[in-house]
Amino acid sequence: MFMTTKTLTIMEDAYRILASHKLKNESFSETIRRLLSGRKKKDIKEFFGVISEEEGKRMLEDLEKIRAENIGLINQRIS
Numbered sequence: 001m002f003m004t005t006k007t008l009t010i011m012e013d014a015y016r017i018l019a020s021h022k023l024k025n026e027s028f029s030e031t032i033r034r035l036l037s038g039r040k041k042k043d044i045k046e047f048f049g050v051i052s053e054e055e056g057k058r059m060l061e062d063l064e065k066i067r068a069e070n071i072g073l074i075n076q077r078i079s
Helices: 012-021 028-036 053-078
Strands: none
């Protein structure tokens, strides 16, 4: 089977990242296929434990502050 080829231009940092994932005796095309094939949406459960409970609490506090500020601004505009 004959496959056409395409020339891609990528930034140097992207090239280094791709090259770091390339296995010995593997072409860049094969590396891209291996890395990207079978990618699926992640289940939210996979993210549990990514941040500490303390960091999560701080984030929620920040969100509550932002929410309160936004409600205040909306009330000022309505008045």
